[in-house]
Ligand code: RIB
């Protein structure tokens with residue numbers, strides 16, 4: 243079977259690093275072809291998300307894959323970074339420079355001269371009808387790509403977004419907003435509108451899968467996962483990931499979640515590769531951009547007050563015994579297989 247071409251748009255970011263390693267493992271196993279990585283300003287600035295993505299790809303022994311710099315910040319308002327969550331450079335306690343000294347790949351990842359929006363458009367055309375695009379950071383670059391190539395919704399096979407929160411589940415940034423959406427709600431709303439318009443013209447266009455906190459907060463990585471990963475594979479990659487995760491544990495403990503890490507992004511990357519195992523409901527969503535209390539809220543129109551045509555699939559659960567916890571076991575095994 244021809245491996246599915248996959249594009250990752252990320253803001254590494256500690257849980258993004260797990261998603262990168264997982265996708266490299268799936269590529270090396272021949273189940274997907276990782277055809278591109280776009281870095282977007284998010285948890286930390288664009289320079290750091292680019293440097294981190296290149297370093298994590300090298301540590302994972304990734305194949306030569308185009309890595310492009312995307313949006314340097316939110317599309318309308320000034321960007322808000324989260325050094326307290328992912329560390330001042332976005333890699334927690336991991337010293338990626340030192341880790342890279344042990345890089346074994348002969349072709350270290352290098353920055354492609356195209357910008358992120360151009361890579362989105364080029365890959366969507368090159369892999370027309372086949373590309374699965376995964377966004378684990380703000381949708382700022384995707385919004386730029388939609389400006390560059392308005393036909394994008396009809397070109398990709400699937401779009402899977404880590405963003406928002408649904409079904410009454412509280413936000414992690416404001417009472418009603420999830421961070422990736424909160425930092426650039428205008429971009430997220432532009433994505434919703436683009437797929438709404440595309441589906442009005444062609445109902446065969448697949449509504450994006452939005453994976454919100456209502457599901458991704460069930461992706462809980464614990465020190466036990468870290469011990470298990472290290473026991474299975476003691477490598478510069480796993481040691482750097484565990485150093486990064488130690489910072490993430492301390493952040494979650496500081497906000498009352500316990501000494502653990504909600505690792506949204508690898509769970510979403512897994513869902514992108516296993517659409518048949520995702521329980522999702524078609525719905526219509528827009529993103530609030532004006533409310534003084536609700537800016538960044540993903541507003542689901544479950545009764546079709548505004549538009550009965552769905553422009554989204556809302557991820558509700560995963561159809562595997564053991565649920566999201568079992569998915570993380572698969573992620574651990576996949577990353578360990580890189581050793
Ligand atoms: O709200 C969680 C999301 O924000 C994750 O993707 C995390 O990496 C941050 O980008």
Ligand code: CA
Nearest residue numbers: 255258378379
């Ligand atoms: Ca992220």
